[in-house]
Amino acid sequence: MTIGFIGDIVGRPGRAMIEAHLKKIRQEFALDYVIANAENASHGFGLNAQHANELFSYGVNLITGGNHTWDKKEIIPLLETLPILRPHNYPKGVAGSGVKIVHVNAEPIAVLNIMGHYGMPTLNNAFLCAQETVDALLHEGIRTIIVDFHAEATSEKYAMFHLLKGKASAVFGTHTHVGTDDLQIDEGTCFVSDVGLSGARDGVIGMDKTAPLKRFLTGLPCALELPKKCKKIFQMVIVKIEEGKCIDAFKVRIFDDQERHIAKAIYER
Template structure:
């Protein structure tokens, strides 16, 4: 099975990159399944219903979330009926789900969406919840398990890797929007601290630079905005998975104005 994972899609620039490239990439790289983090897809904050349908039409099979999962209230009733996840470690009774098991090429694939503690809304322990979910899935015979760990700090993501390496197919970090260069495969588990955003690459984490600069220079509040004109990027990790083990992986960076870049995973 070959799976693609797209990092945080930020606003219209990110959506436009999927529109321009994802169908072609699915065909070129023979992708069987595509996961994308969509929690910033609507104007940088949350995911609206129209934009969710838009991303599915471009070739995403399931969308994951994070701390902005609840920003667009219209999406909340759709969490129970569309292939859209929110973090698993919200308390019992919260709408939606954090785990989805689907059939792909005559085998099951499980996607887990979990959120870190540091700098995030109040949630339950991500390590205990993820570990419990993985144990339950493995007991049910699900071999291919992919985790979107939406977290702020590198230490949390790295610790999750240490906890679950060899037990899941992949742990892919999202949320910081800045791609890291530590793509690796350890004991059959693909890991990267952060996949990186898909959207504007010449601002500040996908946003126009003016508001962040005002905040840092003056300490005064300023509203973040998606830039109207920008240079764009699409970032995706592509993994080959056999019997639940990642056997090969590479990072793909697609630009709107230059050649794409591929970076091979290090096999530890």
Template sequence: MRILFLGDIMGRTGRTAVKRHLAQVREEENIDLVLANGENASGGLGLSAKSSRELFGAGVDAMTSGNHIWKFRDIIPVLEGGNLLRPANYPHGSPGRGWAVFEFQGLAPLAVINLQGRTFMEPIDCPFAALERILEEIPDHVRLRVVDFHAEATSEKLALAWMADGRVSAMLGTHTHVPTGDARIFPQGMAYMTDLGMCGPRDSCLGMAPGPIIRRFVTGLPQKYRIASGPGVLQGAIFDLDESSGTASSITAWSMHTG
């Protein structure tokens, strides 16, 4: 199974790039399944029900999210009934699902797990304990298992990756919006990349217009951020999974300037 996992989709520029180019990318790269983190797709902060419908309609098969998923209340029904996940280590009783087994036509069943880090982020439940629990719950016949670890600290991402190697097929980091140069296969066959980057405005600070962010650093005073304008970029990774063993045979960082 060949999967394209897109980094955090950022605002209208990111959504537009996905809608205009994803079908072409799927064909050219022989992609079987598209995953994406959609938590910033609406105005750069949060995901509305309307934006989620746009992205699913554009060809994204399933989406993960992170700490900004709760901004729009109309996303709750999508979390509870659709192909959208929220981090599994939010406290018990939070709306939606933190992991799911997806069975797309013609493909082997795939478990997708969404976790959120705690270092430099909200002090929610432990992602390490959550992953241990989830791996016990996934049926044995589901060999393909992909994790989106939405976290700030590279050390936390790597620590969870070393714990998961040999038990999941791929672990991809999201949240920092800058693609890392460490796509690799771990010793026991897990594909890994510390951060997938983002899908959004290319000439920006993590998707936002640079001006207010520069002023924040120079003055130390609060600023009103806004999404940057200009050409877009799609970023992520393409990886190949063996359906019988559940291991990865390759992973490559992927990007596309969309003009």
């Protein structure tokens, strides 16, 4: 089975890159399933119904979220009806779910969305939640388990990797928007600290640089905005999985001013 995971899609620039490239990537690499983090897909904050349906029409099969899941209130009822996840370690009673089991080519796969603690809203323990959920999925006989760990701290992400190593098929870090150079496979588990955003690449984590610079120079609050014009990037990690174990993984990056994609090799332990 071949699965593609897209990092944080940020606003119109990100959606434009998904529209322009995803269907070709699906065909070129024979992707069976595509997961995308889209909690920033609508104007940089949250996800609305129109943009969710756009992303599904472009070839995304399932959407994961994070701390901006709730920014667009219209998405809340859709968490119950569409393949859109929110972090699983929110308390019981919160709309939606953070885990979904789907069948791809008659094989069950589970997608788990977890949110970290550092710099995030207070939630249930991410590590206990992930451990209990993955163990329960394995007990049910589900071998292919993909985890989106939406977290700020690389220490949390590496700790989650070691906790789930040999159990989950892949642990993908999201949230910090900057793609990291630590893609690896260990004990059949693929890991990368951050897949990296799809969107504007010449600002500050997908946003226009003006407001962040003002914040850092003056300490004053300033609203973040998407750039009106920008250079764009598409980023995806592709994993090949057999019997629940990742046997190959590579990174695909596409720049809007270049025709070719770049595949970055992984290292194995």
